[in-house]
Amino acid sequence: MPDAGMAGTVPALTQVLAAIVGAEHVRDDESSRRLHSGDIWSEAKEPVALVVAPDNLDQLSRLMAALHEAGVAVAPRGAGMSYTSGYIPSVAGTVSLDMRRMNRVLDIRAEDMVVTVEAGCTWVDLNNALAPLGLRAPFWGPMSGLTSTIGGGISQLNAMLGAGHYGTSSESVVAMSVVLADGRVLRTGARGADGDTPFYRHYGPDLAGLFAGDCGAFGIKAHVSLRLIQAPAAEDYASFSFKTGEALMRAMAATARAGVASEMCAFDPGLTKVRMQRASMSGDVKALGAVVTRQKSLLRGLWEAVKVAKAGRNFVDLDSYPLHIIAEGRCAASVAHDMATARRLAADHGGKEIENTIAKVIRAMPFPPLNSVLGPGGERWIPIHGQISLSKAPALFNALQELFAELAPEFERFGIRTGYLFTSMSTNALILEPVLYWPEEKFPAHDAAMEPAHAARLPVQPANPAATAFVAATRKRIIAVFQRFGCGHFQIGRAYPYKESRDQASWELLGAIKQVLDPKGAINPGCLGLDSRKG
Ligand SMILES: Cc1cc2nc3c(=O)[nH]c(=O)nc-3n(C[C@H](O)[C@H](O)[C@H](O)COP(=O)(O)OP(=O)(O)OC[C@H]3O[C@@H](n4cnc5c(N)ncnc54)[C@H](O)[C@@H]3O)c2cc1C
Secondary structure (H helix, E strand, O other), X not given: OOOHHHOOOHHHHHHHHHHHHOHHHEEOOHHHHHHXXXXXXXXXXXXXXXXXXXXXXXXXXXXXXXXXXXOOOEXXXXXXXXXXXXXXXXXXXXXXXXXXXXXXXXXXXXXXXXXXXXXXXEHHHHHHHHHHHOEEOOOXXXXXXXXXXXXXXXXXXXXXXXXXXHOOHHHHEEXXXXXXXXXXXXXXXXOXXXXXXXXXXXXXXXXXXXXXXXXXXXXXXXXXXXXXXXXXXXXXXXXXXXXOHHHHHHHHHHHHHHOOOOEEEEEOHHHHHHHHHHOOHHHHHXXXXXXXXXXXXXXXXXXXXXXXXXXXXXXXXXXXXXXXXXXXXXXXXXXXXXXXXXXXXXXXXOOEEEOOXXXXXXXXXXXXXXXXXXXXXXXXXXXXOEEEOHHHHHHHHHXXXXXXXHHHHHHHHHOOEEEEEEEEEOOOEEEEEEEEEXXXXXXXXXXXXXXXHHHHHOOOOOOOHHXXXXXXXXXXXXXXXXXXXXXXXXXXXXXXXXXXXXXXXXXXXXXXXXXHHOOOOOEOOOHHHOOOOOO
C-alpha cells in the first residue's frame, strides 16, 4: 500500500503529471491542498501532496497509470459538497484528482433518449443543456446541484429531485466509463456496434451497479450515460402541516405507497426555525423572480409571485411539521388526479393544508446557492441520514426523538441546535435526516461553497473543540440508532458502518472486487471500510 513513501519525490511526480495535463493543472499551493483535504465535516491533519485536474478521459487514464506506477494514493473529488470524509486523504502523499475540468455534456442523443456527460459535469449544467430540448433525466439532481457533480452523485448516491418517482441518481444510469487504478478503462452496458453508443444498462450482471454508491473506492468515473424522459408537461404543488412527526411519517409513507409525488420534502419545527432565521430579503426577492419565470406566461407568473409575496412567512406555524409535495405528469388532468390523492392521504393523517409557497420555490429554484453549509449564526452544520422502510419510519423517528430528549441538557450546554429533513425514495423508502448545528469555526470548504456576500454577512465562530467532540459522539449515537433499525445509507464514505452490515459472502466478494480493480488499495483507502492495509 502506498504510504508516506512519496517524501522527496513530489517534484519528480509533479513533472510526470504536468507532462500529461499541463503544468497549470498540477497545484501544490497550500490553499488548494488544504481545500482538497477537507469537506463540510472534517479536515485531514496532513493535506494532500498535490491537486491534479485532468481535462478528459485519456488524460485521466494516463494520470492513473502514472500514479499507479509511482505507488501513490489517489482521492477523486467532484465539488467537495459531501460530509462523510470520502475523499479526505488518509495516507501521506495522497494526490487529489480534481474532476471539475471534466465538466462537459458530451452527447445528447434525443433519438435514443440517452445523454452522456463527463463525470465532473454539474447537475445544473446537465439540466440547462437538456431543457431546450424538453428532456430531463428521471432523477435530476440533489439540492447541491449548482456545484455538485454527476460523478460525485453516482459515487455517493443522491436523494431529492425526481426521487419520489424514480429513486436515487444511479437508477437513471445507462452506462459508465470508469478508469481503474492502473489506468485501464472499464466500460459498462450495451453500447452499440461501435462500442461507444451506450443505450441500455443490463447486459449480464450489472457492472454499472458495482460503481454506484462505491464512494469512488472501485475506480474513477470518467463518463456517465443517463436515461432521458420527456420533461413533464404539467406540475402542481401542495403543502400540509402535521401536529406530530409520527403523523407526518405515516402521511409520507402513504403518499410514497401511492406513488403520486415526484418530490416530498418535510421539516420539523427545529429546522423550520433555522430556515426562517436564514432567509433574507434578498433571498426572498430571488425566489420570487424564480417563481415568476417558472410559470408559462408572465401574467400567470406575476400572479403566482403576488400570492407568494402576500403569503410571506405568516403561514408558517413554528410548532408543526410541514410537508411540501410536488406532483408532475404528462398532462394537467393526471397531475390533478395525483394531487387529489395526496390531499386525501394528508387529510387521512390529520394534515391541514397550508400555503404552498415553499413547494413552489423548491421547483422554481431547484439548485439554490449553497449558503446552508453553515447555520444562520455562522455555526457548523452536519446532516446524518438513514433510509428506512415505510412501515418502520414512525418508530425510527420516535427512537431518534428519545435520543435527542436524553441529550437535551448537553445540547443546551454546548449550544447545539437540532432539526430534521425528511424525504422519500420512490414507492418504498423514506429518508430521515437529523441535522445538528453548533458553534465552531468554519473550514475553507465552507467559504468555497457559499456566495461571498452571504459569507461576509455571517458571524465568525471561534474554535470550539469540546462542542465538536460532543457532536462527533452524538453523530455516532444517531448512526447507531439507524443501524438498530437496519437502515441503508447513501454517502457511506468513512462515516457509516458498511462491513458490519454485510454477510461474510458479500464482504469477501467486495474485497475480491477491490483487489482486482485496485490491487494496491490506492483509491480512497478506508472508504466503505475497504482498506487493503488492514485486510
Ligand atoms: C447545501 C447542501 C445540500 C445538499 N443537498 C443534497 C441533496 O438534496 N441530496 C443529496 O443526495 N445530497 C445532498 N447534499 C450532499 C452532497 O452534495 C451530495 O452527496 C453530492 O452528490 C456530492 O457531490 P460532489 O460532486 O460534491 O462529490 P464530492 O463531495 O466531491 O465526492 C463525493 C464522493 O464521491 C467520490 N467521487 C467524486 N467524483 C468521483 C468520480 N468522478 N469518480 C469516482 N469517485 C468520485 C469522492 O471520492 C467522494 O467519496 C448536499 C450537500 C450540501 C452541502
